[in-house]
Amino acid sequence: MSETVQRDEESVVDDALVEVTNLKTYYGEGGLLSDNPVKAVDDVSFGIRRGETLGLVGESGCGKTTLGRTLVQLERATAGSVSFDGTDVTELSGDDLKNWRRNAQMVFQDPESSLNDRMTVGEIVREPLDVHDWNSSRERRQRVRELLETVGLREEHYYRYPHQFSGGQRQRVGIARALALEPEFVVLDEPVSALDVSVQAKILNLLEDLQDEFGLTYLFIAHDLSVVRHICDRVAVMYLGNVMEVGDGEELFDDPANPYTHSLLSAIPTPDPTSQRDRITLRGTPPSPRDPPTGCPFSTRCPAKIRPEAHADIDDDLWERIEVLREILRERNRADRSLTERARELLGMDTRFSDIDEILQEVFQTPAGTDAGTGTEGTTESGDPLAGVPSTVSEPIERAAEHVRSGEEGRAREVLREEFGSECDTEMPAHHEVSESDRTSLCHRHKFEHDEPSAFFERTVFDG
Amino acid sequence: MSETVSDEDAPLRQRIADNPRPAIRWILGALVLVAVEFGAFLGLVFRLLSTIGGLFPDNPGVALFSRLEESSEVIPTLLSRSLIPNDGFYNGQQWVDTFLGLEPAYAWLLRVLLIYAYAFIWLGWLWVGYRTFRQHYRYADWTPRDDVVDRLRSHRWGQFGFVLVLIFLVMALFAPALGPTTAEANLRQPYSHYTEFYDEETDEVRNVTVGTANLGSASEGNPDSNVGPWSYDDFGRFHPFGTLTTGKDMFTFLAAGARISLMIGIVSMVGAGLIATGFALLTAYYKGLADLAVVIASDSIQALPVLLVLILASATFSGTWLAELYNGAVMLIAIFVLIQWPFLWRAVRGPAFQIAEEEWIDAAKSFGQKPRTIMRKHMLPYVIGYLLIYTSLTLGGIIIAVAGLSYLGLGITPPTPEWGRAISSGQPYVATASWHISLIPGILITLIVIGFNALGDGIRDAIDPQSGSGSGTAQESKADEAAAGGGGA
Numbered sequence: 001m002s003e004t005v006q007r008d009e010e011s012v013v014d015d016a017l018v019e020v021t022n023l024k025t026y027y028g029e030g031g032l033l034s035d036n037p038v039k040a041v042d043d044v045s046f047g048i049r050r051g052e053t054l055g056l057v058g059e060s061g062c063g064k065t066t067l068g069r070t071l072v073q074l075e076r077a078t079a080g081s082v083s084f085d086g087t088d089v090t091e092l093s094g095d096d097l098k099n100w101r102r103n104a105q106m107v108f109q110d111p112e113s114s115l116n117d118r119m120t121v122g123e124i125v126r127e128p129l130d131v132h133d134w135n136s137s138r139e140r141r142q143r144v145r146e147l148l149e150t151v152g153l154r155e156e157h158y159y160r161y162p163h164q165f166s167g168g169q170r171q172r173v174g175i176a177r178a179l180a181l182e183p184e185f186v187v188l189d190e191p192v193s194a195l196d197v198s199v200q201a202k203i204l205n206l207l208e209d210l211q212d213e214f215g216l217t218y219l220f221i222a223h224d225l226s227v228v229r230h231i232c233d234r235v236a237v238m239y240l241g242n243v244m245e246v247g248d249g250e251e252l253f254d255d256p257a258n259p260y261t262h263s264l265l266s267a268i269p270t271p272d273p274t275s276q277r278d279r280i281t282l283r284g285t286p287p288s289p290r291d292p293p294t295g296c297p298f299s300t301r302c303p304a305k306i307r308p309e310a311h312a313d314i315d316d317d318l319w320e321r322i323e324v325l326r327e328i329l330r331e332r333n334r335a336d337r338s339l340t341e342r343a344r345e346l347l348g349m350d351t352r353f354s355d356i357d358e359i360l361q362e363v364f365q366t367p368a369g370t371d372a373g374t375g376t377e378g379t380t381e382s383g384d385p386l387a388g389v390p391s392t393v394s395e396p397i398e399r400a401a402e403h404v405r406s407g408e409e410g411r412a413r414e415v416l417r418e419e420f421g422s423e424c425d426t427e428m429p430a431h432h433e434v435s436e437s438d439r440t441s442l443c444h445r446h447k448f449e450h451d452e453p454s455a456f457f458e459r460t461v462f463d464g
Numbered sequence: 465m466s467e468t469v470s471d472e473d474a475p476l477r478q479r480i481a482d483n484p485r486p487a488i489r490w491i492l493g494a495l496v497l498v499a500v501e502f503g504a505f506l507g508l509v510f511r512l513l514s515t516i517g518g519l520f521p522d523n524p525g526v527a528l529f530s531r532l533e534e535s536s537e538v539i540p541t542l543l544s545r546s547l548i549p550n551d552g553f554y555n556g557q558q559w560v561d562t563f564l565g566l567e568p569a570y571a572w573l574l575r576v577l578l579i580y581a582y583a584f585i586w587l588g589w590l591w592v593g594y595r596t597f598r599q600h601y602r603y604a605d606w607t608p609r610d611d612v613v614d615r616l617r618s619h620r621w622g623q624f625g626f627v628l629v630l631i632f633l634v635m636a637l638f639a640p641a642l643g644p645t646t647a648e649a650n651l652r653q654p655y656s657h658y659t660e661f662y663d664e665e666t667d668e669v670r671n672v673t674v675g676t677a678n679l680g681s682a683s684e685g686n687p688d689s690n691v692g693p694w695s696y697d698d699f700g701r702f703h704p705f706g707t708l709t710t711g712k713d714m715f716t717f718l719a720a721g722a723r724i725s726l727m728i729g730i731v732s733m734v735g736a737g738l739i740a741t742g743f744a745l746l747t748a749y750y751k752g753l754a755d756l757a758v759v760i761a762s763d764s765i766q767a768l769p770v771l772l773v774l775i776l777a778s779a780t781f782s783g784t785w786l787a788e789l790y791n792g793a794v795m796l797i798a799i800f801v802l803i804q805w806p807f808l809w810r811a812v813r814g815p816a817f818q819i820a821e822e823e824w825i826d827a828a829k830s831f832g833q834k835p836r837t838i839m840r841k842h843m844l845p846y847v848i849g850y851l852l853i854y855t856s857l858t859l860g861g862i863i864i865a866v867a868g869l870s871y872l873g874l875g876i877t878p879p880t881p882e883w884g885r886a887i888s889s890g891q892p893y894v895a896t897a898s899w900h901i902s903l904i905p906g907i908l909i910t911l912i913v914i915g916f917n918a919l920g921d922g923i924r925d926a927i928d929p930q931s932g933s934g935s936g937t938a939q940e941s942k943a944d945e946a947a948a949g950g951g952g953a
């Protein structure tokens with residue numbers, strides 16, 4: 001597999017401009033009513049080489065924007081370090097921080113929101129220069145005019161207001177503002193996702209031209225893999241606050257290592273109709289970042305999850321149903337129960353949480369092929385929903401159901417995890433190196449005793 | 465690059481120097497307008513200085529400034545009572561001492577009309593100034609504010625409110641010149657001023673103190689002793705709004721009272737508005753604990769029954785220096801500021817939080833802008849519009865509350881004129897010939913409240929094109945305001 005040859009790169013830290021080490025950014029700590037903190041970025045490490053574009057991809061809510069904001073110090077890191085050209089910027093404060101800010105700027109996602117409508121375009125682009133007392137005010141105005149031209153606007157736009165511009169033009173103003181202080185590093189937070197498709201390409205081209213002209217280093221945040229593919233040198237895939245896979249872009253697209261990357265890629269419609277690739281549909285929604293899974297972050301949804309030895313031979317359909325059952329129980333735990341609902345429960349009245357027998361009925365009696373969990377036509381003639389299930393499986397499920405009936409759902413989840421869980425549920429995987437170009441992937445399957453994810457998908461995905 | 469650019473770099477001063485004619489024309493207009501009222505302006509300035517001086521322990525300069533103020537009255541001004549007098553007497557054949565021998569009613573009316581015309585000319589001058597700037601000196605051919613102005617120009621209801629408010633502001637500002645007589649002569653020191661009148665029985669002109677004349681022209685309910693609106697009393701004095709129960713001229717009383725009421729209303733709203741904006745910006749920017757602290761503070765204040773606090777404070781502080789400051793107005797202002805800021809803060813907190821979420825705030829943070837500047841430059845302009853709306857909506861309530869307090873015998877110390885006292889003194893006569901004593905100030909209060917509300921509506925619609933005339937927040941605030949007003953009165 002991934003034996004793509006990259007010439008002279010030894011390690012990630014090679015000529016890195018930005019190096020992120022064990023970075024954590026949590027929200028909502030220390031509040032008066034503090035729950036668990038939201039672990040938006042949870043132990044992330046990677047490097048960005050001078051002059052390259054690193055793509056950062058993931059679903060919305062995976063923490064990629066928070067990560068970008070932490071890199072430009074709009075967010076304070078909870079732990080870990082961000083070293084920029086050798087200085088740890090998470091340690092900076094006061095004047096040092098202000099001075100450092102010249103080096104790292106950000107282009108924001110929504111051009112409607114990123115420009116103050118009450119200021120002229122000239123004032124907007126000039127503000128960073130004013131803040132840092134850049135030269136004389138005459139030179140500042142001159143520089144703003146040049147910048148406007150650089151980003152493809154005209155200098156007479158200086159006295160116009162943002163209202164008078166289209167989304168693409170407004171984004172150009174935002175780019176001009178980010179470039180005003182001649183930064184080395186620019187975080188581009190989904191810079192084209194709010195724009196018309198026809199304008200997107202123009203802005204992307206502009207960004208590439210600017211990178212060549214000024215030797216910029218980009219962190220390009222996107223939820224759209226296809227955009228990333230043609231602008232980024234390397235790509236990091238993020239899920240639930242973790243970087244699942246990071247490495248050379250081409251390689252990652254052609255031969256993904258991590259199961260999550262696999263499923264993301266399979267969601268892109270391929271231009272080639274004869275492509276063998278099947279869509280991998282992910283079940284459920286990502287877990288709450290307040291309460292991430294103990295083991296692998298992807299373990300609640302991973303289609304390639306490792307099975308325990310004991311159950312290695314049950315068929316895929318049944319295995320899927322067990323996973324659905326576990327997901328439902330987790331979901332119930334997560335859903336907020338209002339006080340009235342708790343009271344109803346105590347009084348033995350109906351709540352919107354249906355009872356365990358119904359769940360079992362739905363999960364295990366719906367005919368294969370229909371979506372488990374949605375079927376209401378479940379056969380009711382057999383009293384036992386677990387009738388057709390081997391006893392090795394039905395016995396622990398019965399035990400768990402018993403716990404649910406007596407109100408101890410926590411115990412029930414535990415029983416299921418002990419029985420059907422594997423190292424994916426219990427142990428955080430390591431970042432395994434998966435190619436010679438130092439691509440790493442966060443997955444237990446890269447350990448020698450397991451099948452590689454790609455081998456697994458080869459084997460299973462096509463049977464549906 | 466060359467010419468246009470260096471041109472555009474010029475600061476405003478430079479731009480005016482390059483093309484001075486429109487600006488000069490505009491300034492000349494102002495000079496003419498000031499010249500005709502020069503004495504009054506000077507008087508106002510000295511008055512202000514002596515008032516400020518009076519706030520300090522040993523009254524520095526107070527004597528000097530009051531002397532200067534008096535001497536400035538000598539300078540002839542266009543709209544003064546000495547140039548267009550309406551006090552005179554009827555000598556059997558004709559009016560003596562009035563302007564051009566006109567009947568006092570017409571002389572007075574002429575003066576009032578001139579004063580209002582003068583005020584509206586000033587307004588026109590400001591508008592011309594804005595147009596001049598926009599046409600000759602501004603680079604941007606369009607700014608967001610232009611849209612606001614344009615929308616306001618087509619907002620009839622808002623304009624109606626604006627005109628109403630302006631009428632009352634002019635009334636307060638020109639009170640000494642507007643009344644048929646002066647507050648000093650008619651209200652405060654009636655026994656040291658004299659008035660001439662023509663005694664028909666003896667066929668001679670006699671001189672009595674104003675106080676004596678007032679006694680003879682009181683409105684006390686029965687048709688024999690009543691001086692109604694737009695009528696003359698037995699001493700040939702004209703009363704556009706009739707007289708009070710004490711025989712004092714009600715128009716003079718109300719015009720002087722407008723000063724107090726509007727001043728209390730506006731100053732307390734400005735004070736409360738400043739506190740509210742400050743807190744709104746701070747809490748929206750820093751969130752978290754700062755917000756919580758202010759929420760708790762404002763909740764505890766809002767939990768207090770407004771009327772009770774007012775009564776309590778008036779009673780507690782009565783007789784102390786605080787209650788005497790400016791006839792009690794300062795204390796009222798302080799109380800209103802304290803009570804009103806939480807309402808305003810609540811109203812602008814939402815918008816401030818919304819603005820704090822905008823990405824341009826993050827952008828400003830990302831290049832190291834100071835928090836103070838971020839709040840001022842990137843948040844305040846958006847919050848200030850809402851603040852204007854809410855203050856103008858609440859102002860009516862304060863005026864009602866002040867009137868209500870005077871009605872209860874609290875608040876402004878007599879004999880300082882205050883509208884609420886006029887209403888309360890006329891209350892026994894509502895069903896009699898002297899109905900005007902309560903009714904007219906009541907109507908004025910209603911009008912001023914309507915005026916401020918309409919103006920607030922206009923500003924809201926102008927600032928926010930999306931909001932219809934009855935958006936939810938405005939309704940709420942009206943309800944708030946009504947409650948505040950009701951609580952006060």
Ligand code: SF4
Pocket residue numbers: 259260296297298299300302303304305306424429442443444445
């Ligand atoms: S560690 Fe397990 S759950 Fe996580 S990605 Fe790999 S196979 Fe899937």
